[in-house]
Amino acid sequence: MANKNSKNKKIKGFSIRFMPYSEIKHLDSTQRIRRVLEIVFNNYILIIQGRLKPEEETRLIEDTMAMIGHVKDFKGIELAVLGSDEKRGAIDRLKNRLVVGLSGGDLGAVTIIGPASIVKEIKRDPKKIELMLNK
Amino acid sequence: MAIKKVKDFFKKVFSGLFKNKKDIKLGFYGPPNAGKTSLANRICKDFTGEEIGSVSKVPHETRSVQFKEKVEISYQGKSMTFKMIDTPGIATRVDYEDFLKYKVNKKEAKIRAKEATQGIIESIKWLDDMDVVVIVLDATENPYNQVNITIIGNLVAREIPVLIVANKSDLRKASIKKIEEAFPEYTVLGMSAKYGKNLDKFYEEIFKISKKSK
Numbered sequence: 102m103a104n105k106n107s108k109n110k111k112i113k114g115f116s117i118r119f120m121p122y123s124e125i126k127h128l129d130s131t132q133r134i135r136r137v138l139e140i141v142f143n144n145y146i147l148i149i150q151g152r153l154k155p156e157e158e159t160r161l162i163e164d165t166m167a168m169i170g171h172v173k174d175f176k177g178i179e180l181a182v183l184g185s186d187e188k189r190g191a192i193d194r195l196k197n198r199l200v201v202g203l204s205g206g207d208l209g210a211v212t213i214i215g216p217a218s219i220v221k222e223i224k225r226d227p228k229k230i231e232l233m234l235n236k
Numbered sequence: 237m238a239i240k241k242v243k244d245f246f247k248k249v250f251s252g253l254f255k256n257k258k259d260i261k262l263g264f265y266g267p268p269n270a271g272k273t274s275l276a277n278r279i280c281k282d283f284t285g286e287e288i289g290s291v292s293k294v295p296h297e298t299r300s301v302q303f304k305e306k307v308e309i310s311y312q313g314k315s316m317t318f319k320m321i322d323t324p325g326i327a328t329r330v331d332y333e334d335f336l337k338y339k340v341n342k343k344e345a346k347i348r349a350k351e352a353t354q355g356i357i358e359s360i361k362w363l364d365d366m367d368v369v370v371i372v373l374d375a376t377e378n379p380y381n382q383v384n385i386t387i388i389g390n391l392v393a394r395e396i397p398v399l400i401v402a403n404k405s406d407l408r409k410a411s412i413k414k415i416e417e418a419f420p421e422y423t424v425l426g427m428s429a430k431y432g433k434n435l436d437k438f439y440e441e442i443f444k445i446s447k448k449s450k
Contacts (some may be wrong), residue, residue, distance in 0.1 A: 155389030166353040217329035225380040228256030
């Protein structure tokens with residue numbers, strides 16, 4: 102959003118990294134989270150094809166919380182998932198879960214993770230995702 | 237040998253008796269400032285005369301898990317005993333500077349931020365121990381916050397029954413419908429913890445889902 106003050110404020114540089122699901126498919130949960138954190142700590146906004154398991158998402162939150170105050174300027178992450186089986190009927194969801202089971206991951210989903218120092222907010226509402234960046 | 241058999245018999249009988257008397261662990265989860273403690277306070281006050289914790293407009297007021305044991309809730313002639321567990325709000329970011337706008341000084345803000353991060357970790361660790369969980373959401377906020385989805389996803393994976401409370405329904409901006417649309421597979425109950433609105437319905441739903449707990 103442009104406003105009067107925006108002329109004077111520069112948006113900090115940021116980079117986006119895309120990770121195909123095949124890159125993390127073979128990893129266990131610990132390795133998967135480590136891989137994600139490596140990228141986020143290098144100030145990338147990470148877009149993952151697919152999604153982490155719910156327990157991996159909480160683990161990611163736990164690990165990042167433990168690092169606040171220990172890693173300079175680290176304030177946590179912003180995280181959003183656009184799922185593939187939301188807003189569908191029961192039969193479609195069942196079909197989708199079958200496909201997810203066979204392929205080993207929800208390839209129709211997209212996960213966005215960014216460091217909170219760069220990403221101010223990720224708005225999901227509900228079919229689109231908006232990234233608000235820190236100035 | 238005979239003594240051992242007698243001992244085992246009594247152990248079996250007594251453990252069975254006490255198993256049925258076990259209190260149901262009722263957890264209050266959700267993002268910061270959604271009204272978890274306000275709701276837990278209202279219930280505790282109604283049935284024990286005491287509150288569980290303090291509330292504030294400053295986010296992350298609850299920074300450690302708080303308990304109230306033996307809360308016997310009576311509703312329409314039935315009663316159930318709960319261990320109430322009020323948890324710190326879960327967030328993916330904690331920035332001490334966010335507290336400065338609430339007139340908290342820098343030193344206190346940093347301490348608060350550190351305690352908040354520890355509280356979030358503690359909340360997540362407690363997920364495994366819950367029998368029933370009430371997810372308290374602020375009905376004036378966008379429900380598609382990943383933290384909400386992540387907590388619910390974890391509870392589903394652990395087969396823990398869930399009730400979603402759309403709190404602050406007394407506010408003009410509140411939209412219970414939006415929360416219902418975001419979580420169509422769950423019972424969503426519009427409430428105002430501040431004014432005690434819909435408490436009867438809440439107790440009814442809690443009794444219902446508590447029967448489903450393992």
